[in-house]
Amino acid sequence: MSSTTLSTTPPADSPRVRQVSDYTDLAREVREAGLLKRNYPYYWAKLVGMVAVYAALVTAFVLIGDTWWQLVTAAVAAVVMTQAAFLGHDAAHRQIFVSGRWNDWTSLVVANLFVGLSYGWWQHKHTKHHGNPNKEGVDPDIDLPVLAFTPAQADARTSRLTQWFTRHQGWFFFPLLLLEGLDLHYQGLKRVFGRAPIARRGVEIAFLGVRLLGYVALVLWVLSPLTAVAFFAVHLGLFGLYMGGSFAPNHKGMPIVPKDLRIDFLRRQVLMSRNVKGGRFMDVALGGLNYQVEHHLFPSIPRTSLRRAKVIVERFCAERGVTYTETTLFASYGIVIRYLNEVGLGVRDTFTCPLATSMR
Template identity: 65%
Template sequence: MPGIRSTIPTARTDDRPAASEFTELSKMIRDRGLLARRYGYYWTKLVAAPVLLGGLVVLFIFVGNTWWQLFTAVGFAILFTQIAFLGHDAAHRQIFVSGRWNDWISLVLGDLLVGMSYGWWQHKHTRHHANPNKEGADPDIDLPVLSLTHDQVQQRRGPLTQWLLAHQGVFFFPILLLEGLSLHASSVRRVSMRAHVDRRPAEIAFLVLRLGGYLTLVFLVLSPGIAAVFLAVQLGLFGFYMGVSFAPNHKGMPLVPRNMRLDFLRRQVMMSRNIRGGRFVDVLMGGLNYQIEHHLFPSMPRPELRRAAPLIEEFCRAHGVPYTQTTLFASYAIVVRYINRVGLGERDVFACPLVEARQSI
């Protein structure tokens, strides 16, 4: 997928026809009933999540202080990630019409069951959805460890830093093993700060119960050595699973310069990538593989994304809007290649026809 150069003059699309395009698409999606609530689907998942988690805790206690617990660590990592996907759906108002119901479901699923602050995630993720891949606006391309833009590379000096940047694609997947620990730490830090957090007392109580209770359970059942390895495996795989589910969606797609404005349709479609792979990938990635549809219609219930995808793809083709999709492993190759090329100092990693056409005017 071609990308957008990082140094271009201010450019703006004609908002009036662009707005009418998205209005037309929205009407088509709504008329097909694709934004209707799917209560049966979600209530099944909402009931299954605590039941499966409770069953896994019972199994953990039953297995006892043995190295077989590493298999339950894998189970916890997978289940926590799937619950996080469900919390993501609730946070986007996909489950209930009531915003209050969605908020509380997000708090229970995120804070109490997974140990991730809903307030922290909402603050970060809302900014990402508003400006995906926009420099200076999207927190998902402003990472403390990796450099995803030319300017970030220029700001990081020193021989060791430059060597790490030149090889950062190699370290991308190993770094994801630390993401689980980072998610928990960021959550605790957010609710501890003075910055506004809705329902802060509930978040603090849920996080204390989840994180404190989980650690207490682990160290009561397991000896210190096995407990340490168990936590390393569980947190590592949880972070890795989360990372490889979110990374293919935008990394390596066009970067939008700070001074460039795009209409909503192009801003969401051109900066996102879908992942093909059938229903197995749908379940594996929690619906995040339909990133284009999700960014256009964040409140669309997860099971409807699959039905909406061919309609939106056809609409984008008809209106000349690039619609990108690839396989899961091909997307990882794109991400690693992109990160490496940025780290090596390439400014114009891609050349975007949209920007080139505007520059030639």
């Protein structure tokens, strides 16, 4: 599909001009409501609390000693590490401090030293995703070596084994997330030790070295080899499952946008994103990612303001006739599985983007 040629100076009352002004109007409302102001007490409490929880977790791990009960500790550590990753995500989006430098260093410390993931690698990948969510050939989150997110990607699988896997890939999605923790660590190390440009490479290598080598050394010091292997498997497996299960509902199963389609910023972010219902519990469990629409529209809005921003954004979208999607967590998982299986089975009508037709 190809977009129509657009004039360089559209009339002031044209749909394109009105659509661009839509986001300006929405941003003004959100700003005037005071929702972009930083919440320092909340985030300082989170940062100090993170350090305290990590210290308590390490102390408990050493005191419990070499026992299979450490698998419970591994599960707790997976939750703690994912929550720390959410905090690093907030800092990377400039949600915590006004100062960009303070946010950068907070992300570097939290991601590399506490979670063991490369901030530079994640920033590069995530910035591309935010700019063009679900856009073919641009969004790295729908360009993965294992899963096919478009019929074209499914058609590229030529061997009998990959074709069989692709036809059933939806059912493999969540089991594959058990390997996501390992892959996130691998991708980060690949970036910092590779030739691709990355800021503060030396700092990242130092932080990752302390975090990853220290983690392995501590586990092997306290646990016997067999128990240590089980600990690693449970910890990294549940970390990957929790991380992947938190990000999966956001865009997967939403419309895929052709690479040549032009869309104004508000619709580009709203129509490709999905919110998750669930109240305060979901706010904590998903680290604010349940407000994906609002997060994509205002990436620097503090996590604590997302709930109030949702009221404004949802009402604004209803007034402008922009589809605003929200569902429950498990319903979103069902959508993801069904979507991936339909791609693998070659169902094409499902992926005809109505947006593409309306924008031409």
